[in-house]
Amino acid sequence: MEDNYILGLDIGGTSIKAGIVNQWGGIKSFQTIPTNSHQGPDHVLAAINTLIQSYQGQKLINGIGIALAGSIDNKAGVCIYSPNLNWRNIAIGKIIEESTGLEVRLINDANAACLGEYFFGAGRNQNNIICIIIGTGIGSAIILDNKLFTGNSGLAPEAGHMVLIKDGPQCSCGGKGCWETLVSASAIVKRVAEKSKSGTYTISPHTIQDIFKAWQAGDCQVVKIMTEVKEYLALGLANLVNIFDPECIVLGGGIIELDSGLTEGLEDMVKEFVFPSFKDTLLIRKAELGNKAGLVGGASLFLKESELNE
Numbered sequence: 001m002e003d004n005y006i007l008g009l010d011i012g013g014t015s016i017k018a019g020i021v022n023q024w025g026g027i028k029s030f031q032t033i034p035t036n037s038h039q040g041p042d043h044v045l046a047a048i049n050t051l052i053q054s055y056q057g058q059k060l061i062n063g064i065g066i067a068l069a070g071s072i073d074n075k076a077g078v079c080i081y082s083p084n085l086n087w088r089n090i091a092i093g094k095i096i097e098e099s100t101g102l103e104v105r106l107i108n109d110a111n112a113a114c115l116g117e118y119f120f121g122a123g124r125n126q127n128n129i130i131c132i133i134i135g136t137g138i139g140s141a142i143i144l145d146n147k148l149f150t151g152n153s154g155l156a157p158e159a160g161h162m163v164l165i166k167d168g169p170q171c172s173c174g175g176k177g178c179w180e181t182l183v184s185a186s187a188i189v190k191r192v193a194e195k196s197k198s199g200t201y202t203i204s205p206h207t208i209q210d211i212f213k214a215w216q217a218g219d220c221q222v223v224k225i226m227t228e229v230k231e232y233l234a235l236g237l238a239n240l241v242n243i244f245d246p247e248c249i250v251l252g253g254g255i256i257e258l259d260s261g262l263t264e265g266l267e268d269m270v271k272e273f274v275f276p277s278f279k280d281t282l283l284i285r286k287a288e289l290g291n292k293a294g295l296v297g298g299a300s301l302f303l304k305e306s307e308l309n310e
C-alpha cells in the first residue's frame with residue numbers, strides 16, 4: 001500500500017493541535033499553537049493557514065481532516081456555532097480548501113476523538129463504544145454498529161446535558177442539574193470555591209490540580225466532594241450503558257489524564273447501577289491517544305473513508 005499522509009488538525013478554544021497522520025494512526029511533526037480566539041475568526045483562520053503551510057512540502061499530504069469544538073455541518077464544511085471559539089457560520093472547509101488547494105473534511109471534536117480511539121486507540125476491535133471526554137465540560141460521542149450515532153439533527157449526543165438533579169446547579173446550556181454541572185473540571189472547581197467562600201469548608205485550592213492533590217492527600221472535605229463527584233460520574237455512565245449497551249466506554253479528557261483516582265474502582269461503581277444483563281460484558285477503558293485523539297480522528301475521515309462509508 002502506498003503511503004497515505006493526512007494532516008490532522010484539532011481546533012479547540014485554547015489551542016490548535018496539528019500533526020501528519022499515516023494510515024496506521026501514527027503521528028509525525030506534532031505541533032500545538034494557542035488559538036487566541038478572542039482576536040476573532042479571521043485571525044484564527046490566518047494562524048491555521050500559517051500552521052498548514054509549515055506542513056506543506058514536508059510530506060505529500062493528501063487531505064486535511066479537521067476536528068473542531070462546536071456544531072458542525074460536515075457536508076458543507078461549515079462551523080455552525082462554536083461557543084469555545086465564539087464562531088457562527090464560518091465556512092472553514094471552503095476557506096482552507098481555497099488557500100491550500102487540498103480537500104478539507106470537518107468533524108465535531110468529540111466525534112473526532114471517538115473515531116480516533118475507535119480506529120487506533122482504546123476502542124479498537126469494538127463495534128459499539130461510548131466515548132466521554134471530561135474537561136472543562138463533557139464531550140460525548142457514540143459509535144453504534146460501527147457507525148457514529150449523531151441523531152436526528154446530526155448534533156447528538158449531548159450526554160453532558162442529561163439531567164441528573166432536578167433544579168441542580170445552573171448549566172451553560174440554560175438548564176439545571178446537567179451531568180456536566182456535577183462532574184466536569186469547572187464544576188468541581190466551582191463547587192470547592194463555593195464551599196470555601198461560604199465558610200462551610202476551610203480548604204482553599206483553586207485549580208483542579210490543587211483539588212486532586214488535596215484529594216490524594218486525604219483532605220476529608222475534598223474527599224467528601226470527590227466521592228459525590230465520582231458517584232455522579234458512575235450514575236451518568238450507567239444511564240448511558242442502560243440505553244446503548246456498549247462493549248466499551250472510553251474515558252478521556254483533562255481530568256481523566258490527571259490520573260487522580262477518578263477511574264479507580266469506577267467500573268464496579270457503574271455496574272451497581274447497570275441493568276443486570278449488561279454487567280458482565282461492560283468495560284471501561286482510559287483513552288489511549290490523549291490530546292491527539294481529535295486530530296487523529298479528523299485524519300481518519302480520509303484514512304478510514306471506506307469503513308466510514310460502508
Ligand SMILES: [Zn+2]
Nearest residue numbers: 161171173178
Ligand atoms: Zn446543560
